[in-house]
Amino acid sequence: MTTLTKDAGTPAPADAGAFLSVRDLHVSFKTEDGVVRAVDGLSFDVERGKTLGIVGESGSGKSVTNLTILGLHNPQFTTVEGEILLDGQELITARESELEKVRGNKAAMIFQDPLTALSPYYTVGRQIAEPFMKHRGASKRAAWDRAVEMLAKVGIPNPKERAKDYPHQFSGGMRQRAMIAMALVCDPDLLIADEPTTALDVTVQAQILDLLKDLQQEFGSGIIFITHDLGVIADMADDIMVMYAGSAVERGTTNEVLRAPQHPYTWGLLNSMPRLDSDLGMPLNPIPGAPPSLLTPPSGCRFHPRCTFQDRVGGTRCVTERPLLAPDRASACHLTADQKRTIFLEEIKPRLA
Amino acid sequence: MTEDMVLPAQHNPVTVGEPLLEVSGLTKYFPVKGGFPIRRTIGHVQAVDGIDLTVRVGESFGLVGESGCGKSTTGRLITRLLEPTNGSISYRGQDISHASRRELAPVRSEIQMIFQDPYSSLNPRQTVGKIISGPMEINGIEPDGGREKRVRELLEIVGLNPEHYNRFPHEFSGGQRQRIGVARALALEPKLIVADEPVSALDVSIQAQVVNLLQEVQRELGIAFLFIAHDLAVVRHFSQRVAVMYLGKIIEVGDREAIYTRPRHPYTHALLSAVPEVSLTDDGDSAGRERIRLAGDVPSPISPPSGCRFRTRCWKAQDKCATEEPPLVQISGNHAGHLTACHFPEDPTTEARDEDIVLDPALAALEEEG
Numbered sequence: 001m002t003t004l005t006k007d008a009g010t011p012a013p014a015d016a017g018a019f020l021s022v023r024d025l026h027v028s029f030k031t032e033d034g035v036v037r038a039v040d041g042l043s044f045d046v047e048r049g050k051t052l053g054i055v056g057e058s059g060s061g062k063s064v065t066n067l068t069i070l071g072l073h074n075p076q077f078t079t080v081e082g083e084i085l086l087d088g089q090e091l092i093t094a095r096e097s098e099l100e101k102v103r104g105n106k107a108a109m110i111f112q113d114p115l116t117a118l119s120p121y122y123t124v125g126r127q128i129a130e131p132f133m134k135h136r137g138a139s140k141r142a143a144w145d146r147a148v149e150m151l152a153k154v155g156i157p158n159p160k161e162r163a164k165d166y167p168h169q170f171s172g173g174m175r176q177r178a179m180i181a182m183a184l185v186c187d188p189d190l191l192i193a194d195e196p197t198t199a200l201d202v203t204v205q206a207q208i209l210d211l212l213k214d215l216q217q218e219f220g221s222g223i224i225f226i227t228h229d230l231g232v233i234a235d236m237a238d239d240i241m242v243m244y245a246g247s248a249v250e251r252g253t254t255n256e257v258l259r260a261p262q263h264p265y266t267w268g269l270l271n272s273m274p275r276l277d278s279d280l281g282m283p284l285n286p287i288p289g290a291p292p293s294l295l296t297p298p299s300g301c302r303f304h305p306r307c308t309f310q311d312r313v314g315g316t317r318c319v320t321e322r323p324l325l326a327p328d329r330a331s332a333c334h335l336t337a338d339q340k341r342t343i344f345l346e347e348i349k350p351r352l353a
Numbered sequence: 354m355t356e357d358m359v360l361p362a363q364h365n366p367v368t369v370g371e372p373l374l375e376v377s378g379l380t381k382y383f384p385v386k387g388g389f390p391i392r393r394t395i396g397h398v399q400a401v402d403g404i405d406l407t408v409r410v411g412e413s414f415g416l417v418g419e420s421g422c423g424k425s426t427t428g429r430l431i432t433r434l435l436e437p438t439n440g441s442i443s444y445r446g447q448d449i450s451h452a453s454r455r456e457l458a459p460v461r462s463e464i465q466m467i468f469q470d471p472y473s474s475l476n477p478r479q480t481v482g483k484i485i486s487g488p489m490e491i492n493g494i495e496p497d498g499g500r501e502k503r504v505r506e507l508l509e510i511v512g513l514n515p516e517h518y519n520r521f522p523h524e525f526s527g528g529q530r531q532r533i534g535v536a537r538a539l540a541l542e543p544k545l546i547v548a549d550e551p552v553s554a555l556d557v558s559i560q561a562q563v564v565n566l567l568q569e570v571q572r573e574l575g576i577a578f579l580f581i582a583h584d585l586a587v588v589r590h591f592s593q594r595v596a597v598m599y600l601g602k603i604i605e606v607g608d609r610e611a612i613y614t615r616p617r618h619p620y621t622h623a624l625l626s627a628v629p630e631v632s633l634t635d636d637g638d639s640a641g642r643e644r645i646r647l648a649g650d651v652p653s654p655i656s657p658p659s660g661c662r663f664r665t666r667c668w669k670a671q672d673k674c675a676t677e678e679p680p681l682v683q684i685s686g687n688h689a690g691h692l693t694a695c696h697f698p699e700d701p702t703t704e705a706r707d708e709d710i711v712l713d714p715a716l717a718a719l720e721e722e723g
Contacts, residue, residue: 057556155715157649171650172420177715201419202583203647206627207713210646214719228557231629258631272561274590275630276613283568284590286561290526 018045019222020069020107020190025082027061027068036294038064040246042082043325048189051216051223053237053254055230055269059291061246062226066192068092069224070109071099087189104131108183112195114175118167125151125163128182135186150181154211173204180212184219191221197232209235230269234258242266245292245302252329262331262340264307267348278352285351301334312339373545373577374408374431374464378440381426385655399654400426402601403440405681408545413571413578415592415609417585417624421651422598424581428547431579432466433457444545462492465538467567469550471530475522481508481533482518488540507536511566528559535566539574547579552587564591585628589613594690597621600654600662603681607691615701617684617693620663623647625703641705648712661696668710669697 027039039061046052056062067073069084071091084091086107091099103109108131111117119127128150129143138146144163151159154177167175176196183191193212197205209232216223225236233240233254240257242250242265250263261267268287289306292298298305304318313334325332331340382397401423408414416424429435431442433449442450444460452460465488468474475484485507486500496503505515511532522530531551538546551567552560564587571578571591582588588595589609596606597620605618616622626645647666652658658665664674673696681694686701711717 057558153715155713157714173650201651202585203419203623203627204650206629207646207648207716209629210716211713211719214716218719218722229629230557230631234631235629269557270631272558273631274561274564274586276586276589276625276628277630278586278590280590280609283565284561286565287558288562290528290559291556 019048020046021085023083027064028079030077034295044241046222048222049220050238051225051236053233053240054226055233056243057291060243062243063194070103105135105186107190108188110179110183110193110196113199114179123164124178128185132185150185154181176208188221192224194226248325250331256329263333264309265303371410372407373410375443377405378403380439382438396655399601404603408577411575411577413580413592415588415595416581417588418598423601424598425549428549428581432464432547462541463544465543465546467534467538467548467551470554471527477522480519485536485540511536527555531563545577549581600657605693611691617698618695619667619699622699643706644709646711646713
């Protein structure tokens with residue numbers, strides 16, 4: 001992943017560096033029980049044509065981050081700090097009318113559950129045509145033709161007729177294809193896919209993932225792919241960011257993060273997941289405990305209550321001092337680089353093979 | 354967590370390997386109502402259509418398939434939460450397929466169920482103690498030292514703090530709630546547990562905890578499991594024998610080794626090749642596995658295809674597949690106990706092929722261009 005020096009205001013040239021950059025993002029919600037710090041100091045970049053995979057468990061802040069990028073949070077209860085630059089445009093301070101020009105045009109989103117994300121009252125074709133009319137000023141006729149073309153592209157058989165159908169007449173996999181068609185209709189530069197295949201069956205998931213990859217080649221969009229499934233991320237992403245309790249704990253290229261992971265949480269995730277070729281004699285290696293409440297997050301390193309490598313750091317550093325995530329390939333952990341390498345090679349990797 | 358768990362001795366041990374539950378020709382059709390002004394039955398959802406399976410004492414039998422294939426309905430039929438349309442279920446030689454409530458009562462205490470959703474399967478208005486002692490109360494069981502002592506024991510077995518006896522479900526996390534569900538299932542010392550997607554609602558790091566717990570319970574207490582799940586890797590980890598379902602039928606069954614490394618049915622091949630995997634070797638791509646991408650979704654179980662139900666999505670389908678339903682038999686080349694329902698089975702390997710099978714038209718078109 002490339003890191004950029006901040007240059008707010010001047011739009012970055014189209015082909016160089018990050019298209020989206022998020023800097024020191026903090027998102028918190030006011031609730032009856034107190035303030036939930038859902039995202040706590042997050043920075044990342046996405047380049048055109050590349051896929052950034054965000055992995056994390058529920059409550060790690062991965063979805064909140066991406067809703068915030070598109071301004072889909074409820075401003076009444078949400079405090080957002082930091083900087084989100086999309087093609088040089090600052091989105092946090094942007095007015096609603098400006099955001100409307102971004103959403104569905106420059107940046108689009110694919111949601112997890114296509115049945116609740118599509119409107120039951122309008123035909124699929126009309127829902128796909130609508131953003132094209134709004135953002136491109138196309139006529140009703142032209143937009144409809146474009147919708148049919150998009151449906152054909154995502155593999156809906158007989159698209160001319162099926163465009164007149166309502167979402168309930170589509171199967172789960174077809175609805176997700178329709179969502180992808182809708183997201184890509186204005187040829188966005190950024191596509192946010194929030195667990196797009198979690199609700200689907202495994203054979204359909206494989207179709208949709210391959211379709212997204214192939215369409216990305218054609219459209220050249222940057223993709224933020226959010227999932228909890230390391231297998232899916234291995235298949236899709238160029239770069240990976242692992243999130244835990246509201247902040248990133250590790251990032252790097254897919255190869256680096258999956259083949260030479262550095263953070264104890266990433267080790268835990270890899271170790272706890274059964275694979276089709278894993279050793280059957282041994283029990284799985286779960287991460288002890290449960291993810292923390294974000295109302296009262298743990299002091300120091302957020303992962304320390306569940307971490308089994310704390311004693312290797314020594315002292316109380318893990319409890320008192322929050323490890324920072326350096327730019328580029330990095331992990332937020334107090335272990336030294338040598339320790340990380342040897343622990344992975346000697347203690348974690350043998351258990352994976 | 355559960356390392357020093359207290360395990361009660363089995364009362365009447367049965368030899369491992371003898372059949373505990375035998376199901377044959379099990380069928381469940383749900384009526385579809387429609388019409389105006391008089392609503393009448395206009396069709397049937399053929400959720401489960403004539404399946405045979407045997408769960409042996411102390412073994413874990415896995416049932417995999419995609420949504421709508423009838424795996425959950427099978428679980429509910431076996432626990433007799435649903436009345437079968439046809440076929441027979443026999444538990445330890447006793448036919449329970451249409452047994453009355455009274456006849457079922459003694460059997461029900463031996464067959465327990467763990468549900469998928471740990472949020473909706475626990476009564477929010479009851480304490481943990483009440484939830485876990487419920488089965489004992491209903492069956493009038495008074496263990497030595499009282500029910501409360503037994504509940505505390507069970508809480509310890511599943512790795513929860515016995516002090517939490519008086520807490521309510523909302524005070525627990527998802528993984529802990531699923532442990533409560535396991536404790537409730539263990540309360541009557543069952544011989545068979547039907548676990549319907551017991552870990553799929555949990556986070557990855559928590560899933561492993563619950564899988565380990567179930568595995569310990571299965572091994573230490575010798576309880577047989579019917580493990581229903583869609584996650585092939587979890588089923589492989591947990592079950593010694595596995596059946597693959599498609600549209601209400603078992604299309605392939607065999608021991609773990611046979612299903613995962615020597616599958617014969619095209620659908621099993623497609624299913625295995627679709628599982629996204631983290632490859633740990635350094636050569637990038639998913640290390641020499643075959644790539645099969647089916648077209649479209651599973652057809653409707655209201656009017657399933659004639660003959661072989663998979664033929665509409667199968668790359669090997671011929672005329673015979675439409676007219677003749679393939680029987681579930683041991684086809685040539687299979688080891689004993691490995692049954693496949695297919696006229697034109699695949700080679701018993703999951704190695705990469707010379708050419709990928711891509712049936713999805715959009716995908717094929719895009720890949721042609723690229």
